[in-house]
Amino acid sequence: MGGGVRRIVLDESVLFGCEDPNGKASLLPAAEYLLRKLLHSTIPTGISYRHDLSAQKASLLQGVAVQYSFDCFVWDETSTVDALNEIQLAWGDIGGSILYLVSDNNDDLLLKLRTHGWLLVILRSIGQESKDDVDGGPASEDSSIFYINKLEELPLTICRLNKKDISNDVVTVGYIMKPSREEDFSKRGAFPMYPSQNGLIFMPLTFALPISSQLQEVDVVLHKATDEIMSIKLNSSSELSNRITYTRGMLELGMYMERHPDFCLIDPFNNIDPVVDRLKIQQILLGLEDINRPGCCRIRGPYFLKVDNFNELNLIQRLSEAKLSLPSIVKPQVACGVADAHSMAIVFRVEDYKDLSVPLPAVIQEYVDHSSTLFKFYVLGEKVFYAVKKSTPNAGTLKKLCEKNELKPLIFDSLKSLPTGKENQNVNDQSIDIKLVTDAASWLRRVLDLTIFGFDVVIQEGSGDHVIVDVNYLPSFKEVPDDTAIPAFWDAIREKFESRKKKQAINSDQQFVDH
Structure with a gap:
């Protein structure tokens, strides 16, 4: 042979x-x-x-x-x-x-x-x-x-x-995600069983067979754990550990990782926890202030406020203290993995917070006027790509669209389409500060310790602030051409594996010296 x-x-x-x-x-x-x-x-x-x-x-x-x-x-x-x-x-x-x-x-x-x-x-x-x-x-x-x-x-x-x-240098990547997501990646040639140009073989993991025996055949596991969430229980703590319940197969994967801590997992479940919690992400984004420089554009997260009850008496005062004005966008604190994680609302009047149907606890977030232009950024290891997409209208346009409905809250599912505005003559591909956002991507990669993730940026009219409005794990990066995205995807996985192997070698040498 x-x-x-x-x-x-x-x-x-x-x-x-x-x-x-x-x-x-x-x-x-x-x-x-x-x-x-x-x-x-x-x-x-x-x-x-x-x-x-x-x-x-x-x-x-x-x-x-x-x-x-x-x-x-x-x-x-x-x-x-x-x-x-x-x-x-x-x-x-x-x-x-x-x-x-x-x-x-x-x-x-x-x-x-x-x-x-x-x-x-x-x-x-x-x-x-x-x-x-x-x-x-x-x-x-x-x-x-x-x-x-x-x-x-x-x-x-x-x-x-x-x-x-x-070759023994070939790295076998076991992957697991829901069928529709796997199809999106597979049809782009992302999961070859014959070695990729940088020596990766992709092996589908299946719950039809014992996970532990399959893991013995692979060097790396790539997963979309958020596809395998059964339930999430939030409490007053800002930590998500031990409150996410996964499917039996994913629990088996987690137990295998506990027994084999040196195994390369892209990425550890604990690293993904913040992406599941919109409040945690908002709190992390506050740290972006450290990379802003005087005289340059500012990058930040949106102003926000966590609420456990839309009927609380001091809500108006709390909104003011959080620098939130109307309209605002209301999102469930749980960002993914459960059925109603994408059930949101845009609120135009203070009285309409009462009895709002968005699941609690929720995060009230600043609605940023951004000329209907959204920049989707994808981080694949050390490489950063972006695409420009149409987005929701500015607040004034949105109000006019909703006036016939007496400005009642606009309830929507963020996975489905929303009205898109026509005003983007002032914001185009050249208006974004790529270096600033790339610096932010590097900062996020270090803070979150994630290998492959995405985030959305809008540019606020007037101030020019670059506002990160969403962060997600293992996106499809479908807006990036396949001949660019897929090799970068493979490189990110290979680099993570090699980095992990190098760390293990250093630790092993250090232990030898210590003894």
Whole structure:
């Protein structure tokens, strides 16, 4: 072997579930999972089936091949070897190995595949599952034959083989996030199973398998823990520790990290806690004052006030003390991970705070006139990118839009669209102080100790203040072109891993000296 797994063939014997009473077949749920993972793996994939397969099954597989942009190969049992040769010829000289996944109940095909020289992965049938031969070694003396018990194990097997066969310098990144977010990253080529240009292999982690056994195969874990939050309990303390309840799988990941404190996690859960709490972020942003310089633009967070009860008697006085005027924007203190974290309101009159429907505790935040222009900044390791987007109107325009509704609070979901204004003739791409915001990005990276995060900046009309109105963890950075963003994404992960490894080496040397 040499060059790793460069092509994959899925035999029809591993894809179908039981037929329904009408004899109609469908794909196994695990097969659909596997197809999605292979779609954006950067490893070309084909589906293989016999010429005498039922018309319904053949049609289904052909549709799947079209849907996932896979190749489709049909072969005759009487000339299996010729068919396998044709597959190899169709793909040409690829400088690596073809991996063929087949069920162990297809004895005739197995016999021919064993002598063909490809990597052979055999899916054990139900009742034949074993823990043997799935620990990273070959299934027998033949180093090209491996067994798996579940289809979900194939990505792990592919990544393991690629790392072993290509270079020990390859870094395996296990990743876990909700399917829609994974799809956003994957379709941009962010999660290749074949090494990226800087030597990263990405392996999807799944709760269908024990997390601890998967983590033994990876060097780094990239996660979006906020996708796995079950509940958040806030109290009077400004600390969030031990008040976030995660899903069982994420808890298992957390326990593994506790047992292996040197493991590289991007990023530790405690580092993400502040991003979950809008009050904590606002308090952190107060420290931006340290990077402001006389005679230059000022960068800051918005003025804010935490409220536990919209009906409190001294609310007007507290708003004045916090430098808050109307209109103001009201947000739940919990920033993400729960259903109503994005339920917000813009309030135009003091009396309308009473019985406001925004979840409590909440943060009342300054509404900044910003000429409907929002600057989205993305921090990928030491690299900073930004994009310009349309945003909500200035307060005067917003009031006119709401006058017909008697200026009642504008209730909205921040994940959905809001009215966008037309006034941005005074603010454009050149009006932002890039150096100032880049300095702020570096400051935030140090303070939050996060590897990949984003924040939104608006420029206040009149004062020119650069105001950071939102901070979020592991954004999709979809506004940045793929050919720029994805290599920077990979570099950020690799740099974090190398930095962690270097620190461990220094600590190890120091301990040796101390002893």
